[in-house]
Amino acid sequence: MNLLMKYLSKEQIEAIDHYIMHEARPVDRAFYLYRQGKGSAEDVIQALQSYQNQDGGFGHALEPDSRLTESSVLNTTIAFQFLSRLPVNGDHQMVQKGLNYLIQQYNATHGTWPIVPAAINQVPRAPWWNVNEETGETSFEKTPGNPAAEILGYFQHYRKYIPLRILEQIQSSVMKRWDEIDEWEMHEVQCYYRLAELTNNEEIRARIIRKMRQNVNEIFLLTKKQWAGYGLQPMVIVKEENSPLYSVLEGVVEENHQWFSSQLEKAGYWKPGWEWGQYPKEWEQAKKEWCSYITVMACF
Structure with missing residues (x-):
């Protein structure tokens, strides 16, 4: 309970x-x-459909702090926070399209994802989602476990539908990052905990939980x-x-x-x-949506 x-x-x-x-x-x-x-689970899927774009990713302010209609990795991970808690297999069209979008967004050279696209600078948003026009980065590149660890959790949850080469590469970089962390950032920690909840790899789960237990006072x-x-x-x-x-x-x-x-x-x-x-009118709408999301998720 x-x-x-x-x-x-x-x-x-x-x-x-x-x-x-x-x-x-x-x-x-x-x-x-x-x-x-x-x-029903189908009711949740039906509600999620209005957030999914043709490219398979999710947008339309599913994460209320970004008012972008275009797809983003950020919004797509929020969609999977819902989907991974439903009795829906990886061959479901919505899941398949979402997984393919995340695979396509993966930068294999750097082992990272662009959490939001530069187009976000053109719409109302929270200031922490500003993208540097020259580097294409936000401030979240300093904590790459957000969103990489969470995405690895979804990839392992639906591992049958993810190329093994990609899965192994992401797992290696994500766990290397985990072992290196000595300063704790709340969103990155949550991503790793979601990985621990989703993974069927007991070694990964144990490594994450052990380090969190050892550092609760700092986390x-x-x-x-x-x-x-x-x-x-x-x-x-x-x-x-x-x-x-x-x-x-x-x-x-x-x-x-x-x-x-x-x-x-x-x-x-x-x-x-x-x-x-900033953007007071749009923030009021985002605030209402956050109240909704926070209240529902607090109950489960």
Whole structure:
């Protein structure tokens, strides 16, 4: 059971349900209903279709901080966060097209993906997605495990449909990066944890979990004062008692879930803990979409 559910009152749960049914994005609502046994996986896929482009990638602000209609690796990984949790095989057309898009975007020379295209500079966006026109880079190239580790997780999840040569090359570079990390960036950590959850390679999983257990004090925000700011809270990773990190964070995790339950708005949603500081009209729309995504994903 999701630990958060222990700390939500009946009234809060009812408010969340009402909010999702009336205000959430269709894709988030479909996923919520599916996880509750009230909807189908096909409903989620149908909702995702409006985000997938002809090239197989996903766009259209599935990740709300990028208002680009064109495909991006960023938005495509968000799509796979949904797809990988559905009983959908790699031969499904949506999955196949998405995997092919990610393969085509892979830079084999550098072992990396362009997380967003330069075209993002032409649309409203969060400032951290700005692309340097000369180098084609954002600030995320310094932490290449985001998105490489997460993508490796999807490739291993659907490994039957990924060329072995590509799979082995990506695995080598991703795990080399993991062994080298000595400064922790929250998004990169989450990508590696998703890999640990998705992989059927027990050695990879063990290496990731072992290093995370050894570095919990550096990886996570551990106090209420810190939780009011921006960073990786334990509850984002440790959602259930059977999590491999629960035993080393038990007291803090329980307190974090309890604290997070107290942050629920009366209308039944959680707000993002960041702002763009630009494009105020578009940010308001993105903020609404983030409330939807954050609230649904917090429940599972």
